[in-house]
Amino acid sequence: MPSKTDLDREYITTVEAEQISGLSRNYLALLLRRGVLEGFRPSRDWFIYTDSLEKFLKTPRKSGPKGPRKKPEQIHPNAISTSIDKEASGNLNKE
Numbered sequence: 001m002p003s004k005t006d007l008d009r010e011y012i013t014t015v016e017a018e019q020i021s022g023l024s025r026n027y028l029a030l031l032l033r034r035g036v037l038e039g040f041r042p043s044r045d046w047f048i049y050t051d052s053l054e055k056f057l058k059t060p061r062k063s064g065p066k067g068p069r070k071k072p073e074q075i076h077p078n079a080i081s082t083s084i085d086k087e088a089s090g091n092l093n094k095e
Contacts, residue, residue: 005040011047021057031056 014025021028029046031037038052 005042006049010050011039012050012053014046014048017048017053021053 012020014028017023017028018025028037028048032039032041032046032048037048037056039046039048041047
């Protein structure tokens with residue numbers, strides 16, 4: 001992100017960028033803070049340089065996960081105690 005505001009470049013608000021790009025304002029602000037998008041923040045709201053946004057939107061990006069995520073396999077609590085009991089009884093028999 002440039003340290004100096006360049007008012008000669010065309011810029012838009014994050015609300016306008018949200019409508020153009022379909023990305024949320026929070027995500028756009030994150031990209032601005034990380035320096036992925038160029039813009040400036042004179043007070044509370046961000047302004048994004050349009051050429052920076054257009055360049056970002058043209059670059060291919062990986063899509064997010066599709067569908068529900070797999071849940072880790074659930075182990076029944078009795079199965080754990082049973083296997084512990086078997087190991088303990090096995091150790092007693094060996095001694």
